[in-house]
Amino acid sequence: MGAGAPRGAGGEDTGGRGFGGLRASLSGLTTRGRSFLAAGIAAGLCAYVLGQGELLRVGLLLAALPLVCVLALHRTRHRVAGSRLLSPVRVAAGAEARVQLRVDNVSRIPTGLLMLQDRVPYVLGPRPRFVLDRVEPGGRREVSYRVRSDLRGRYPLGPLQLRLTDPFGLVELTRSFSSHDLLTVVPRTEELVPVxxxxxxxxxxxxxxxALALAGDDDVIPRTYRRGDDLRRVHWRSTARYGELMVRREEQPxxxxxxxxxxxxxxxxxxxxxxxxxxxxxxxxxxxxxxxxxxxxxxxxxxxxxxxxxxxxxxxxxxxxxxxxxxxxxxxxxxxxxxxxxxxxxxxxxxxxxxxxxxxxxxxxxxxxxxxxxxxxxxxxxxxxxxxxxxxxxxxxxxxxxxxxxxxxxxxxxxxxxxxxxxxxxxxxxxxxxxxxxxxxxxxxxxxxxxxxxxxxxx
Known part of the structure; x- marks a missing residue:
């Protein structure tokens, strides 16, 4: 299994929290989310100037909605684990390998819409993309795709990218897992007849x-006695020479x-x-x-x-x-x-x-x-x-x-x-x-x- 899970215990990425992580999450506001935030701020300013309390409540609602979505996705992003299984890891040129992706929701709240994208070299084909609907708390989703190459070589797969969006389309966050796997494409082989x-x-x-013999002389080099060795194979001359019990090696063709x-x-x-x-x-x-x-x-x-x-x-x-x-x-x-x-x-x-x-x-x-x-x-x-x-x-x-x-x-x-x-x-x-x-x-x-x-x- 490719180690595609995020860093930290229990699939949790501990390095993306704090104010730096929140600022990065704020940059994920879509055009719609930025428009909502701008409209809310403008409505709040107008309400303050005109003294309209109803308009202030509307402005607060417009400004708070994208911020709440940012906070929710920020937490969800760091509570989703991803992994990859490559089978087989070594294929012949022209043959296919199967890549299985798995996403686990380890949080207590469901996720929104998830979009998966795995980075693969262009030689292996187009970049696979998947859309996953809501994942329940503790739930799991698995998808797979196939890769093949007519050119031998060693190709990296990954890292896996996870894109999360809220139901309103106000925020879109991207999560990249750090690990990747290697697919080795070996040359084609042809079955040969014995000649x-x-x-x-x-x-x-x-x-x-x-004819080239497939069996040769016995290996008579002695070795140290091991528990369970037959005492009939004791080499007494080597035992006297080295001062410890020595036995003849087993016959090795x-x-x-x-x-x-x-x-x-x-x-x-x-x-x-x-x-x-x-x-x-x-x-x-x-x-x-x-x-x-x-x-x-x-x-x-x-x-x-x-x-x-x-x-x-x-x-x-x-x-x-x-x-x-x-x-x-x-x-x-x-x-x-x-x-x-x-x-x-x-x-x-x-x-x-x-x-x-x-x-x-x-x-x-x-x-x-x-x-x-x-x-x-x-x-x-x-x-x-x-x-x-x-x-x-x-x-x-x-x-x-x-x-x-x-x-x-x-x-x-x-x-x-x-x-x-x-x-x-x-x-x-x-x-x-x-x-x-x-x-x-x-x-x-x-x-x-x-x-x-x-x-x-x-x-």
Missing amino acids: RLAGETSGYGDGSRR QRSRATVLLDTRDAAFEGAGPDSAFEWAVSAAASTLVHLLEQGFSSRLLTDAGTAVPGEGGGFSSGGQESAEAAGLMMDTLAVVGHSDGAGLSRAYDALRSGGAGTGGAGFGEAGGDGLLIAFFGDLDDVQTELAAKMRGRSGAAVAFVLDAALWAGRPTAVEERLHRLRAAGWTALAVPPGGAFGELWRQAGNAPLGSGAAGGRA
């Missing part, structure tokens, strides 16, 4: 295929690792909008991450800037609930990712070599660091092609989807030459045509021929 991905190399004899590399260089892409090459790459990277996590891979998102998401544990996701949290973190990152100012892929290369952007994991040239690498490249020149070719590990499978700027713009291109150089280094490299279906390209990557010394993985 066996493999690299390709040359000059090493016959080709071979090795080692998950296969996968890295999704997203090229975000501004110089590597042309155009903008939902149909641009960069948005295609972001959506394809999101689809790949979701698919890999569903297949049991320990995955991470890496950009050309060398930053890895999630950032802990070598940059890779863990299992169970932590994997779901890592997936949400990666999707949130893709929701707001933009172009980088980097001119090359050197920082991504260094992150792969070190095993996770300085997090201390195994790199692609070290034992245990081999894993599946799926890259989405923009435009590549000779230097960046050579650097990208070196990113492939010694035995890990590597797949590259190249979004050549000239190909997307319909100009002559040398993308086939770039693909040939990547394939010679062991990559499974595919050129992405303008608006190509990623699911079909994914299947093509799974049907790519194997070269010698290549490793494959069921993905």
Whole structure:
């Protein structure tokens, strides 16, 4: 629930009282209210000059009516609580989210006419407005509206504005609640079929295929004894060494690792909008991450800037609930990712070599660091092609989807030459045509021929 309730105990805003608040409420007089007040003052002056008592009573009535309305609305304004419920807080581009607004009257007197208005970015649609009739003491009113966006991003909702009017239309006061909620619009994802991905190399004899194991060596590092541990797992050598009871950790299967590399260089892409090459790459990277996590891979998102998401544990996701949290973190990152100012892929290369952007994991040239690498490249020149070719590990499978700027713009291109150089280094490299279906390209990557010394993985 969005914290849309006003500050103070019991939904009461304690900061708007006093003479300052009354002066602000007086500014809410409408044209009709100001006219009544002016007419009452004029009638009172005329009654004093002419000595007409009846006219003085009329003037007092005209002047008192808007003032009484100001006092009533001033009290009501600070005794109305508002809240917001956003469901869900994370949606895919083009999908709808539901926003529910609730207004509670916590005072002992009924409210007048209420007008609700929630502030939303123009990308999500028109600003919603609602009119609520009288709310009884202790009563509640709920209204809802829907928002959607075709553009990924993070959009604030709120603050909620409440406008109160009296039955005579003499006063109109506006109340703004301070809190807001965030709607995260993540890239669209496409369901992918499981395929066996493999690299390709040359000059090493016959080709071979090795599946990426989803189980590895037992974790035999001992830990401190905890109540309820089986005494048969006591590690006596560590117990004698540390002077306290130590037990062997439970067997933990080692998950296969996968890295999704997203090229975000501004110089590597042309155009903008939902149909641009960069948005295609972001959506394809999101689809790949979701698919890999569903297949049991320990995955991470890496950009050309060398930053890895999630950032802990070598940059890779863990299992169970932590994997779901890592997936949400990666999707949130893709929701707001933009172009980088980097001119090359050197920082991504260094992150792969070190095993996770300085997090201390195994790199692609070290034992245990081999894993599946799926890259989405923009435009590549000779230097960046050579650097990208070196990113492939010694035995890990590597797949590259190249979004050549000239190909997307319909100009002559040398993308086939770039693909040939990547394939010679062991990559499974595919050129992405303008608006190509990623699911079909994914299947093509799974049907790519194997070269010698290549490793494959069921993905």
